[in-house]
Amino acid sequence: MCGIVAGAFQDNVIPFLLYGLKQEEYRGYDACGIGFLEKKEIQIVKKIGRINSLVEKVQNLKGNIGIAHTRWATHGKNTENNAHPHMSMHRIFALVHNGTIYNYKEIRTSLMQKGYVFYSQTDTECLANLLEYEYALSGNILEAMQQMQQRVKGTYALCILNKEEERIYFMKKSAPLIIGIGKQGISLSSDIRALEQQDFSVDLDEEEYGYITKENYFIYNQNQRVTKKEKPIQKNRFQKKEISMDCYMKKEIFEIPYILENILKKYENGFSAEIINLFSQASKIVFIASGTSYHAALIGSQYFSIPTEIYFSSEFITEERKIHSDVLYVFLSQSGETMDVLKALEFVLSHKGITLGIANVENSTLLRKTQYSLQMHAEAEVAVASTKAYCAEVLLLYLLAKYDKISFCKENILLIIREIKEHLKNVESIENIAEQLKEKEHAYFLAKGKDYFLIQEASLKIKEVTYLHSETLYAGELKHGPIALIDEGFPVFLLGNKENNEALLSAREEVEARGAVTYFMTYDAKQDLGFLPLMTDFFLLAFYLAQKKGCDVDKPRNLAKSVTVE
Numbered sequence: 357m358c359g360i361v362a363g364a365f366q367d368n369v370i371p372f373l374l375y376g377l378k379q380e381e382y383r384g385y386d387a388c389g390i391g392f393l394e395k396k397e398i399q400i401v402k403k404i405g406r407i408n409s410l411v412e413k414v415q416n417l418k419g420n421i422g423i424a425h426t427r428w429a430t431h432g433k434n435t436e437n438n439a440h441p442h443m444s445m446h447r448i449f450a451l452v453h454n455g456t457i458y459n460y461k462e463i464r465t466s467l468m469q470k471g472y473v474f475y476s477q478t479d480t481e482c483l484a485n486l487l488e489y490e491y492a493l494s495g496n497i498l499e500a501m502q503q504m505q506q507r508v509k510g511t512y513a514l515c516i517l518n519k520e521e522e523r524i525y526f527m528k529k530s531a532p533l534i535i536g537i538g539k540q541g542i543s544l545s546s547d548i549r550a551l552e553q554q555d556f557s558v559d560l561d562e563e564e565y566g567y568i569t570k571e572n573y574f575i576y577n578q579n580q581r582v583t584k585k586e587k588p589i590q591k592n593r594f595q596k597k598e599i600s601m602d603c604y605m606k607k608e609i610f611e612i613p614y615i616l617e618n619i620l621k622k623y624e625n626g627f628s629a630e631i632i633n634l635f636s637q638a639s640k641i642v643f644i645a646s647g648t649s650y651h652a653a654l655i656g657s658q659y660f661s662i663p664t665e666i667y668f669s670s671e672f673i674t675e676e677r678k679i680h681s682d683v684l685y686v687f688l689s690q691s692g693e694t695m696d697v698l699k700a701l702e703f704v705l706s707h708k709g710i711t712l713g714i715a716n717v718e719n720s721t722l723l724r725k726t727q728y729s730l731q732m733h734a735e736a737e738v739a740v741a742s743t744k745a746y747c748a749e750v751l752l753l754y755l756l757a758k759y760d761k762i763s764f765c766k767e768n769i770l771l772i773i774r775e776i777k778e779h780l781k782n783v784e785s786i787e788n789i790a791e792q793l794k795e796k797e798h799a800y801f802l803a804k805g806k807d808y809f810l811i812q813e814a815s816l817k818i819k820e821v822t823y824l825h826s827e828t829l830y831a832g833e834l835k836h837g838p839i840a841l842i843d844e845g846f847p848v849f850l851l852g853n854k855e856n857n858e859a860l861l862s863a864r865e866e867v868e869a870r871g872a873v874t875y876f877m878t879y880d881a882k883q884d885l886g887f888l889p890l891m892t893d894f895f896l897l898a899f900y901l902a903q904k905k906g907c908d909v910d911k912p913r914n915l916a917k918s919v920t921v922e
């Protein structure tokens with residue numbers, strides 16, 4: 357989703373900003389823009405579409421103090437006016453914003469009554485004008501920011517240019533923002549990836565605000581200066597180095613066996629006593645996640661011997677929801693920044709529930725806010741479509757469920773990993789299926805029982821990257837309505853156990869009799885995690901089909917790597 361990068365540099369900061377935007381590209385966006393200071397004036401350049409077109413427009417420009425943004429459209433269409441940075445009416449401030457302002461309409465109306473004119477449909481523009489208005493009253497930017505903090509309801513990471521000063525102001529609430537420190541100067545970003553050229557980082561906490569200069573940074577909380585620990589920034593973490601591939605999705609699918617081996621190594625000697633206590637003392641485990649992580653929770657929760665419940669994070673908060681002290685609330689998220697997950701977490705924490713966060717991104721908000729945390733160790737996942745993180749999540753849940761007998765399970769896990777490696781060597785048949793699906797518009801995925809959780813993920817992956825409309829069905833339900841759509845050449849995937857699959861076989865006959873083209877995919881359900889090689893096949897199928905259809909595999913339309921809005 358939206359990405360922020362900003363810098364106050366000794367030299368031209370624009371190349372750094374462009375590099376940062378590129379690093380954040382994987383998050384998904386519709387438009388981008390840069391704002392910088394030039395002789396006490398704020399210059400702004402925006403473009404709809406890819407960063408490369410912005411690069412063409414700004415590569416010969418120079419400025420030492422600048423802010424930049426990638427926008428994923430929420431409030432208002434994808435237009436240049438709606439792209440960031442947004443300027444205040446009298447061009448005193450320009451700002452970039454990640455997050456959502458819930459009461460923007462009310463603020464906008466009251467500012468319009470005071471004579472402010474608005475040029476965009478965004479929630480963000482009201483912040484630029486509100487800041488200008490408050491600044492006119494107090495004559496002090498930090499004070500104006502505090503006033504703004506009190507007035508605004510919502511979530512935000514903000515970087516602000518003031519035309520008079522060689523500084524970048526910032527504010528943060530429920531959206532990530534990090535300070536970068538390096539020889540060239542000081543920077544800010546919503547994503548550590550954009551700060552790789554810097555040496556140290558400082559994480560900002562809730563409701564902190566302040567400013568950076570070319571030499572230093574100043575953080576405040578409720579008027580008090582705050583000092584924080586600087587952490588070294590790990591370099592080259594996100595390059596396509598381990599396996600050289602033309603795109604991240606493919607690379608990440610091919611990394612699955614290595615990631616699983618790594619996770620096994622990390623946890624083969626068990627988990628900390630603290631984590632074991634959590635699971636051994638809980639009367640029930642409630643899993644909360646979204647999208648692919650939710651699918652991983654559906655399947656991974658099956659291995660626990662105590663009762664489990666699984667919720668979409670966006671559906672967790674209801675008036676009736678009770679939080680119990682003997683229940684363990686497990687939040688599962690690749691990014692650790694999914695807003696729905698963080699909102700559900702806030703809810704559980706506010707009701708004093710016991711929380712465990714499992715995320716792939718080190719130091720993510722989820723891992724910092726839960727009382728207990730575990731890292732997924734799937735290494736950086738860049739493609740929007742989550743593949744290796746799904747496998748990592750499933751394995752991690754399996755290991756947690758078997759925490760007292762991991763050594764007994766190790767052989768089986770290694771066997772599964774070997775099987776995945778074999779599947780990755782034999783991709784031809786998958787490529788052939790992809791070829792057959794190229795011109796299709798719809799597909800059905802059928803399964804029975806718990807296998808339904810697997811086709812949910814397979815179907816999501818196909819949808820996400822290939823735009824093929826696919827639907828999941830319990831095989832037995834087919835004849836109660838959905839079979840009406842089957843006609844000549846309609847693709848139907850059937851997924852099931854190698855044995856006892858009579859119901860699937862009869863579903864196959866029913867659809868074949870009506871002209872469907874069927875793909876019967878089986879796995880050995882007697883082996884724990886026996887479905888993982890098959891899931892790898894589905895990931896590959898999604899990849900090859902997307903590639904054959906000429907889709908942007910790593911950055912599918914309308915999607916974002918981490919969904920940081922509700």
Ligand code: AGP
Pocket residue numbers: 646647648649688689690691692693694697740741742743820916917918919
């Ligand atoms: C996965 O392919 C999707 N892009 C999406 O469903 C994702 O899994 C979901 O948004 C949750 O993300 P998280 O794991 O980072 O919380």
